Amino acid sequence: MAPIEQLNLDFLRTKKLPHIWCPGCGNGIVTAALVRAIVRAGYDQRDVVIVSGIGCSSRAAGYLNFNTLHTTHGRALAFATGLKMARPQLKIFVIMGDGDCSAIGGNHFIHAARRNIDLNAVIINNYIYGMTGGQHSPLTPLGKKATTAPLGTLERPFELLELARGAGATFGARGIAAQPRQLEQLIARGAAHKGFSVIEALSPCPVAYGRRNKQGGAVEMLKAMKENAVSVERASNMDAQALAGKIITGVIFTREAPEFCELYYQLIEQESKKNSN
Amino acid sequence: MPVELITGNQAAALAVQRAGVELVAAYPITPQTAIVETLASLHAQGELKGEFVSVESEYAALACCSGAAAAGARVFTATSSHGLAYMHEMIHWCAGARFPIVMAGVNRALGGPWCLDPDQGDSLSQRDTGWLQLYCSSAQEVFDTIIQAYALAEKIMLPCMVIYDGFYISHTYETVDIPDREEVQRFLGPPSFAAQVQPGLPANLHGLSTGETQAKLVRERHRTMKEALAVLKEINARFAAAFNRKYEPVEAYFPGKIKNVVVAAGACADTVRWCLPRLADTGLIRLKALRPFPGEEISLLLEKQKIERIVVVDRNCSTGMGGILAQELKAALYPLNSPPAVYDLILAGGIDFTPQMLQRLLAQREPHRGFAEIWGVDLL
Ligand SMILES: Cc1ncc(C[n+]2csc(CCOP(=O)(O)OP(=O)(O)O)c2C)c(N)n1
Ligand code: SF4
Numbered sequence: 001m002a003p004i005e006q007l008n009l010d011f012l013r014t015k016k017l018p019h020i021w022c023p024g025c026g027n028g029i030v031t032a033a034l035v036r037a038i039v040r041a042g043y044d045q046r047d048v049v050i051v052s053g054i055g056c057s058s059r060a061a062g063y064l065n066f067n068t069l070h071t072t073h074g075r076a077l078a079f080a081t082g083l084k085m086a087r088p089q090l091k092i093f094v095i096m097g098d099g100d101c102s103a104i105g106g107n108h109f110i111h112a113a114r115r116n117i118d119l120n121a122v123i124i125n126n127y128i129y130g131m132t133g134g135q136h137s138p139l140t141p142l143g144k145k146a147t148t149a150p151l152g153t154l155e156r157p158f159e160l161l162e163l164a165r166g167a168g169a170t171f172g173a174r175g176i177a178a179q180p181r182q183l184e185q186l187i188a189r190g191a192a193h194k195g196f197s198v199i200e201a202l203s204p205c206p207v208a209y210g211r212r213n214k215q216g217g218a219v220e221m222l223k224a225m226k227e228n229a230v231s232v233e234r235a236s237n238m239d240a241q242a243l244a245g246k247i248i249t250g251v252i253f254t255r256e257a258p259e260f261c262e263l264y265y266q267l268i269e270q271e272s273k274k275n276s277n
Numbered sequence: 278m279p280v281e282l283i284t285g286n287q288a289a290a291l292a293v294q295r296a297g298v299e300l301v302a303a304y305p306i307t308p309q310t311a312i313v314e315t316l317a318s319l320h321a322q323g324e325l326k327g328e329f330v331s332v333e334s335e336y337a338a339l340a341c342c343s344g345a346a347a348a349g350a351r352v353f354t355a356t357s358s359h360g361l362a363y364m365h366e367m368i369h370w371c372a373g374a375r376f377p378i379v380m381a382g383v384n385r386a387l388g389g390p391w392c393l394d395p396d397q398g399d400s401l402s403q404r405d406t407g408w409l410q411l412y413c414s415s416a417q418e419v420f421d422t423i424i425q426a427y428a429l430a431e432k433i434m435l436p437c438m439v440i441y442d443g444f445y446i447s448h449t450y451e452t453v454d455i456p457d458r459e460e461v462q463r464f465l466g467p468p469s470f471a472a473q474v475q476p477g478l479p480a481n482l483h484g485l486s487t488g489e490t491q492a493k494l495v496r497e498r499h500r501t502m503k504e505a506l507a508v509l510k511e512i513n514a515r516f517a518a519a520f521n522r523k524y525e526p527v528e529a530y531f532p533g534k535i536k537n538v539v540v541a542a543g544a545c546a547d548t549v550r551w552c553l554p555r556l557a558d559t560g561l562i563r564l565k566a567l568r569p570f571p572g573e574e575i576s577l578l579l580e581k582q583k584i585e586r587i588v589v590v591d592r593n594c595s596t597g598m599g600g601i602l603a604q605e606l607k608a609a610l611y612p613l614n615s616p617p618a619v620y621d622l623i624l625a626g627g628i629d630f631t632p633q634m635l636q637r638l639l640a641q642r643e644p645h646r647g648f649a650e651i652w653g654v655d656l657l
Contacts, residue, residue: 054391070391073359074334104304104334104363132305133314136331147314148305148331150321155331 004181005036011045013065021056024218026177026203030124031060033180033201034093037187041091048091051080053105055097055131056205057124074105077112080119088118088261091191098125099137102158106138113167116195117260122187123160123198126205134208145212161252164198171197173251177204178226182249189251195259202247280454285416285446288453289355289381289439290315292423295461299327299350299468302341304334306360307393308443309383313355327351335360339367339378346376347482349472351427354378357443358385358399365403368436372407372498374483377430377470379423380408382440383447384543384592386627394627395443397543398593401567401601407498409437409505410568412542414550416451421522424461428512431470433501442592443627445544456520464519502569509566526566527574535560535582537639538617540606541590542567545630549590552632559639564602572609579610584617588638594625599650607648618646624653 012035021027038048048066052058053076061068071079080094101109101123112119128146129135136146136153139160143152161172171193175183183201190197204210204221215221225247232250235243283291289312293301301320303313319325328345332338335356342352356364361382371378382403386396404410411426413419419441426437441447473482486494506526517523530550531538536558539549546563553561562578564571579587587610591600598604603621610616622638624630634656641651 070389072388106333129305132307132310135305135310135314138333147310148317148329150318 005039005184007032007035008039011035011038011065013063016063019063020059022207024204024206024221025056026126026205026218026222027057027060027124029177029180030057030122030183030201030203031063033175033183034060034095034122034187035064036184037191038093040184040188041191043091043191047089048093049083050093050095051076051083052095053097053100055100055129057097057126057130057203058095058100060095074100074103075108076100077105077108077119077121081112081115081117084117084119084261085264088265091120093120093122093191095122095124097130097137098123098127098139098160099129099135102138102160102163110163110167113164113169113196113198115260116168116170116257118194119196120187120190121196121198123200124203125160125200126203126209128205128209130205130208134212144209146209147212160200161198164196165253168196168257169198170195170255170257171251172200172253173198174200174202174247174249176202176225176229176247176249178222179229179249186251193254194262195257279457280452282450283416283453284311284448284450285413285419285441286311286383286448287315288416288420288455289423290319291455292420293353294319294325295456295458296424296427296465297326297351297458297462297467298353300330300342300345300352301325301327301354302330302332302338302345302352303354303356304332304338304360306335306357308385308395308447309355309357309360309381311447312381312383335363336367339364339371339380342378343367343371343374343376346371346378347374347473349468349470351431351468352378353380355381355383357383358387361399361403362387365406368403368406368408371436373494374473375434375498376436377427377434378436379426379430380436380438381419381423382438383443384440384627385443392626393443395445395544396593396625396627397440397442398595398601398625400438400440401593403438404568404601407435407502408568409435409502409566411437411439411566412564413439413441413446414543414547414563416446416449417453417522418524419446420453420455421516421520421524424465425509425512425516427465429505429509431468432508432512433505434470435498435502435505440543442544454520454522460519464516505569506566506571506574524565526569527571527578528563528565529560529578530563531560531582534558536585537588538562538579538582538584538586539588539590539635540564540602542602543592545590545592545624548630548632549635552635555632556636556639567605570605570608572605575606575609576612579617580613586618586620588620588622588635590622590624590630592624592627592630594623599623618649620649620651622651622653626654628653628657
């Protein structure tokens, strides 16, 4: 594995620190992994735009020293689609929470995937609505407790990457806050991929999720995450029984398909040539 | 009747529970979330008899309530700010479909940028949708109004928003007299409106209509809504007989001879009421009902007094026009022979309304005859 990148402090709004996240929150780890991934990708600071929805995770936009757009709940991908279409040269990272991305914003998520537009979606999945105090989301595992599911949720969760794959995304990877080096590399690979890439970053929310579900503090949650993690390579040699309850990390799928902006601008060029002939 | 120390949001949740609501569907948003969380926990303890549906957005919440209301169920939802704005299409639809839904609207500013303060623009910008709008000034009033709202909505078949200020009312603790379920049930009874969706009576509901049909439907809703003031008064009298508390659609507090009248709704009205004994020559008109608009009542109240100046407390702003309550009020001044000057105190952004601010404003002796706009941020 390549060595860990340096955290370029120029890419952080250090004046805004300390951040508002609770002690033990995984959002900071994921944000730092994103910064290192941008360093690794070698992007010019001026070309990078961060678009975020609303939630604890989306607060990351406030600490990242790029052009950052905080948007409405669930709509970050729609904002980002407009931005990318108008300025296709930009490198756009879209930070969303599990609720933001898959509940109220689920529609934009599947359509961004369907178009295969070159955006990098980073979903910080803490299995809960953190910011509003712990309501269940479409990614809360079955039976887990939330303020809106005091007896445990009855609703089947989405398998986010399967949803992305089914809807047409061309890159899907899963990392965990407990393995920040791998996470950094997965985000960088997603950025290098042309098309819609989805990075699911599992992250502990000890306050709104862990406590209610008796998962201990941040340390225990990170430990459990690490112990449960199995790389895709290893998982390919394990049977379903051995994989039950495991978190599969790494690049879950990748494939080639035409990218939307490219197709669009090619068409415009073709048509304008025709018209000028 | 037990008196409890609870927040406005808890009062709302307890009212819903006491009202025998059959379905609750909602999506979390600050400062409303605690209502739904309280209901979820009552539901888990078996104390909320109805169904609890935790949906994927506010839009889905109101659509879900509509489906249940079409089946004749008593339903509830609650939201704030962006959640209310996101419901907008459904808000119109519910009124048009005559679903007697009750919603708690907890005021919070709309972005961008994000802001949590209790600007009333979220609910006021829904005033033209065909919902009844009742504004509350205390946690007790929140409880009582939700009960009354079901009686009213189901009687005239229009949806009703029960509105109160975020944080000032939603999160502060007050003593609230909570009648037990049986007492409330005796007052309210089970829902008795006709279900639109009925087994054995197949119908295509709310399909395409012509402009003419639509015109007649709107006229009918408009007339029903105007008559709702009388119905509300009736319900209020019945409520007073049962629970010993009452709230008029507009309430006037005129301590003796007055020159100034402050017009306000929600928590701001309570601040003014507290100020009255400390101010000379000043009275209060508290707007509880904004839809239907009690314009005639207001003109009658003002006609009898020699008022020089009205101060309207507008924790909102319709940009390009000004405070929304002031706009509404001006329509009520039209029948007066010599209308008083109107000072519109704009607290857009949901900024705090303090007694000092009011005092400072009343001390201003500017030569405004007609209309003056004063920005609260300049008085902080
Ligand atoms: C239309 C709308 N509805 C509700 C909200 C309130 N809200 C803010 S963040 C949030 C959920 C956050 O959960 P998630 O997306 O999982 O992110 P986290 O806070 O866990 O990082 C909600 C419901 C809102 N801002 N806008
Ligand atoms: S509530 Fe959870 S997600 Fe939000 S800052 Fe705290 S630990 Fe992080």
